[in-house]
Amino acid sequence: MGRISVVGLGAMGMGMARALLRAGHEVAGADIDPARVAALATEGGRPVEADTPAQTDILVLVVLNAAQSRAVLGGPNGWLAGLGPGAVVISCATMAPDEARALAAEAEAAGIDYLDAPISGGAVRADEGALSVMAAGSEAAFARAGPALDAMAATVHRLGDAPGAGSAMKAVNQLLAGVHIAAMGEAMTLGMAHGLAPERIVEVISASAGTSWMFENRAPHVVEGDYAPRSAIDIWPKDLGIVCDMADAAGFDPAVARAALAQFRAASAQGLGDVDDAVITRLYAGPAGVRLPGEG
Amino acid sequence: MGRISVVGLGAMGMGMARALLRAGHEVAGADIDPARVAALATEGGRPVEADTPAQTDILVLVVLNAAQSRAVLGGPNGWLAGLGPGAVVISCATMAPDEARALAAEAEAAGIDYLDAPISGGAVRADEGALSVMAAGSEAAFARAGPALDAMAATVHRLGDAPGAGSAMKAVNQLLAGVHIAAMGEAMTLGMAHGLAPERIVEVISASAGTSWMFENRAPHVVEGDYAPRSAIDIWPKDLGIVCDMADAAGFDPAVARAALAQFRAASAQGLGDVDDAVITRLYAGPAGVRLPGEG
Numbered sequence: 001m002g003r004i005s006v007v008g009l010g011a012m013g014m015g016m017a018r019a020l021l022r023a024g025h026e027v028a029g030a031d032i033d034p035a036r037v038a039a040l041a042t043e044g045g046r047p048v049e050a051d052t053p054a055q056t057d058i059l060v061l062v063v064l065n066a067a068q069s070r071a072v073l074g075g076p077n078g079w080l081a082g083l084g085p086g087a088v089v090i091s092c093a094t095m096a097p098d099e100a101r102a103l104a105a106e107a108e109a110a111g112i113d114y115l116d117a118p119i120s121g122g123a124v125r126a127d128e129g130a131l132s133v134m135a136a137g138s139e140a141a142f143a144r145a146g147p148a149l150d151a152m153a154a155t156v157h158r159l160g161d162a163p164g165a166g167s168a169m170k171a172v173n174q175l176l177a178g179v180h181i182a183a184m185g186e187a188m189t190l191g192m193a194h195g196l197a198p199e200r201i202v203e204v205i206s207a208s209a210g211t212s213w214m215f216e217n218r219a220p221h222v223v224e225g226d227y228a229p230r231s232a233i234d235i236w237p238k239d240l241g242i243v244c245d246m247a248d249a250a251g252f253d254p255a256v257a258r259a260a261l262a263q264f265r266a267a268s269a270q271g272l273g274d275v276d277d278a279v280i281t282r283l284y285a286g287p288a289g290v291r292l293p294g295e296g
Numbered sequence: 297m298g299r300i301s302v303v304g305l306g307a308m309g310m311g312m313a314r315a316l317l318r319a320g321h322e323v324a325g326a327d328i329d330p331a332r333v334a335a336l337a338t339e340g341g342r343p344v345e346a347d348t349p350a351q352t353d354i355l356v357l358v359v360l361n362a363a364q365s366r367a368v369l370g371g372p373n374g375w376l377a378g379l380g381p382g383a384v385v386i387s388c389a390t391m392a393p394d395e396a397r398a399l400a401a402e403a404e405a406a407g408i409d410y411l412d413a414p415i416s417g418g419a420v421r422a423d424e425g426a427l428s429v430m431a432a433g434s435e436a437a438f439a440r441a442g443p444a445l446d447a448m449a450a451t452v453h454r455l456g457d458a459p460g461a462g463s464a465m466k467a468v469n470q471l472l473a474g475v476h477i478a479a480m481g482e483a484m485t486l487g488m489a490h491g492l493a494p495e496r497i498v499e500v501i502s503a504s505a506g507t508s509w510m511f512e513n514r515a516p517h518v519v520e521g522d523y524a525p526r527s528a529i530d531i532w533p534k535d536l537g538i539v540c541d542m543a544d545a546a547g548f549d550p551a552v553a554r555a556a557l558a559q560f561r562a563a564s565a566q567g568l569g570d571v572d573d574a575v576i577t578r579l580y581a582g583p584a585g586v587r588l589p590g591e592g
Contacts, residue, residue, distance in 0.1 A: 097490050120504050132504055157500045159492070168490035169500055175483045176506030179552060183475040186550040187468045190539065193546035194393050194464035196455070204453045204465055208416050208428055210472030212508035243486065250489035252584040254482040256475060259555035288548040 002026070002147050005048060005056040007072050007079070009036040012092070012119065013062035015126025016152045017045055020060075022129065023151035028054045053082025058148045059089045062119075065238060066095035069103060080110040088113040088144035092133075094174065096242050097164035098249075104137070104163035113141035116163035118170035119153075122231060130154040134173070136165035171246055174239040175257045180214035181236070182260040185281035187215075188222050193288045198223045221278035225294015233280065234273035236264035298322070298443050301344060301352040303368050303375070305332035308388070308415065309358035311422025312448045313341055316356075318425065319447035324350045349378025354444045355385045358415075361534060362391035365399060376406040384409040384440035388429075390470060392538050393460035394545075400433070400459035409437035412459035414466035415449075418527060426450035430469070432461035467542055470535040471553045476510035477532070478556040481577035483511075484518050488586045494519045517574035521590015529576065530569035532560035 002025055006017040009031035020027045021044050029040040030050040037047045048054040050072055059079055061069055069091055073080045079089070089107055091100065091114065100116040107114035115137035125131050129151055135142070136159040142149075149156050159165035187210070191201040202219045205211055221227060240261035247254040263283055272279050285292050298321055302313040305327035316323045317340050325336040326346040333343045344350040346368055355375055357365055365387055369376045375385070385403055387396065387410065396412040403410035411433040421427050425447055431438070432455040438445075445452050455461035483506070487497040498515045501507055517523060536557035543550040559579055568575050581588050 120506075122505075134500060134504075155503065157503075159496070159500075162491075164490070165492060168487060168492050169497070171490070172483045172487040172492070172497055173501060173504050173506035175486055176479050176501065176508065176511065179475060179479040179482075180506070180508060182552045183472050183479075186475075186543070186553055187471045189548060190471055190543055190546065190550065191464060191468040193548070194460070194467070194542060195458075196461060196464050196468070200455065201465070201468055204430060204455075205469060205472065207451065207453075208430075208469050209418075209509050209513070210416075210469035210476070212472065212476060212511075213505050215472065215508075217505070246490060247482070247486055247584075250486065250584045250586075252485060252489070252580045252582075254486065254580065255555045255559055256478045256552060257482055259551045263551055284548045284550065286548075288543075288546045290546075 002057040003055060004028070004058045004060060004148055005030065005054045006060045006062060007050050008062035009033070009040055010062065011123035012126045014040065015123050016060060016062060016131070018043060018127055019129030020148060020151050021045060025147070025151065028056065051077060053079040056083065057087055058145060059083060059087065060092065060148055061089060062092045065093055066099035066103070069093050069095065073103060074106065080107055080112055083112050085111050086144070088115060088141050090115045090117050090145050090148060092117055092119045094118050094170050094239050094242065095167055096246055097167045100167040101164045113138060113144050114163060115141045115145045116166035117145070118166050120170070120173060125154070133157065134159060134166045134169040136160050136163050171243050175243045175254065177214050178236045178240045178264065179257055179260045180212040181218055181277050182263045182280055184215045184219050184278070185284050188219060188281050189284035189288055189290055192285070192290045198293060218278040221276055222281050223293055225292060227276040227279045229274060229276045231277050232274050233264055233267045233277050236277060237261065237268055240264060298353040299351060300324070300354045300356060300444055301326065301350045302356045302358060303346050304358035305329070305336055306358065307419035308422045310336065311419050312356060312358060312427070314339060314423055315425030316444060316447050317341060321443070321447065324352065347373060349375040352379065353383055354441060355379060355383065356388065356444055357385060358388045361389055362395035362399070365389050365391065369399060370402065376403055376408055379408050381407050382440070384411060384437050386411045386413050386441050386444060388413055388415045390414050390466050390535050390538065391463055392542055393463040396463040397460045409434060409440050410459060411437045411441045412462035413441070414462050416466070416469055421450070422448070429453065430455060430462045430465040432456050432459050467539050471539045471550065473510050474532045474536045474560065475552055475556045476508040477514055477573050478559045478576055480511045480515050480574070481580050484515060484577050485580035485584055485586055488581070489584045494589060514574040517572055518577050519589055521588060523572040523575045525570060525572045527573050528570050529560055529563045529573050532573060533557065533564055536560060
């Protein structure tokens with residue numbers, strides 16, 4: 001079994017670390033929040049510092065974005081300098097393909113293999129070792145990452161040997177997912193404003209051409225009035241921001257994704273950043289005078 | 297078996313008339329296009345005039361919108377005046393709930409039952425007698441419409457006894473469906489502009505959280521470069537226009553649906569109104585310099 005370090009112990013990283021431990025790996029964990037590192041330690045994970053590379057074969061990097069990924073990897077005291085030959089970085093943060101390519105080139109220059117490997121599936125599936133991974137990298141990177149991917153993922157979509165393709169596919173997914181969540185909020189509000197019961201909307205739409213994975217996952221949060229954050233609003237200004245930047249770079253205007261981005265930014269500005277993203281519905285329901293389930 | 301008239305023999309109405317004939321009903325058909333009426337006659341349907349009510353127990357109204365529905369039903373020579381007592385109107389056009397309520401009231405005043413019954417599923421399912429119907433109306437209206445619904449629909453969502461609820465649910469569905477189609481076009485373009493093969497995007501996204509019924513149905517049209525109209529662009533300026541008007545009336549701004557509406561209007565203005573709605577992708581791919589499959 002390999003020595004694996006997980007840097008970034010949010011809901012996703014913690015779940016992935018647990019899945020790695022269950023598979024029998026030696027797991028070290030690092031996070032800026034010592035409470036998370038301590039929590040992992042109670043389950044058998046060795047505490048390490050994010051800025052101090054541990055003896056490790058596989059580094060699973062589950063931080064927020066490209067800047068944090070670079071901060072962990074780069075510089076004279078970074079993990080790229082500290083990892084030994086034969087190590088591989090599995091980079092899971094959502095970032096622009098250009099950023100992924102740049103980090104991969106730096107890893108390669110340091111003699112480290114790099115897998116551009118954004119993840120999808122949410123915290124529950126992370127805990128189950130059942131994530132989807134959209135991955136691109138060399139044969140060697142895939143081979144070295146294999147033991148960790150086997151433990152963490154139900155599906156590994158192999159997107160070729162050029163880093164950047166994983167991040168591009170993740171951006172495609174996030175464009176759709178973010179738009180679908182905002183559209184869910186608009187649709188639920190439209191129906192309720194015109195007298196439909198929210199649970200009936202979920203029932204009928206889930207069986208109709210208007211359905212989406214996100215509608216079926218998030219609309220029940222609205223019906224139950226339960227906005228405990230499974231996935232928070234603040235993911236979307238970040239991820240749809242990357243999407244819109246990528247579209248700008250490609251020379252086209254993703255008008256629908258841009259409209260969704262504006263809605264999530266507005267929700268964040270209203271102090272809803274840490275709340276479950278289904279709460280986007282409130283942005284529409286408020287002006288419409290629609291009282292959502294669970295609201296006073 | 298009942299005497300049923302189908303007014304409006306587009307792809308949906310023709311499929312519905314065929315399903316009714318197969319179920320053993322006496323079917324009369326009317327359309328502004330005599331070729332369609334003649335086509336139905338070759339399959340056993342009796343030609344009638346849209347402006348001349350036929351002896352009929354059930355009128356299935358599958359015209360384009362509320363204005364056409366009103367033109368068929370109303371006035372001294374309209375079908376409401378010509379239908380006998382005990383008849384029922386099954387109104388399938390997408391329209392605002394207010395319009396549905398107004399037509400229902402006029403029918404009631406004429407002693408005719410009225411089912412607010414928009415349909416979903418597309419021409420293929422119409423042909424198979426496997427539509428979804430989102431229906432609201434009195435017990436009597438449902439009972440009288442039963443023989444036709446049994447032949448035409450796989451699923452009848454009963455939404456209560458107040459006409460308008462069927463149209464409201466249809467609007468909720470169309471908001472989502474229209475947004476999802478436009479988002480599909482943006483997502484396919486984003487991925488292709490960043491080097492992903494379109495068939496691989498469809499494969500990965502269909503198994504990911506970004507998927508939708510419309511993505512899985514329409515993105516393959518882009519992959520195949522096949523824009524033979526199964527459902528045309530021009531449906532969306534109409535249906536998303538109704539959606540946005542309904543949201544305005546309710547006092548909220550459906551920013552994402554409004555952005556999608558603008559895209560479909562732009563596509564229609566470019567002469568793409570009669571083309572399959574998956575062609576919305578071209579609006580994004582053009583400026584991005586992305587060559588879609590099947591294009592020169």
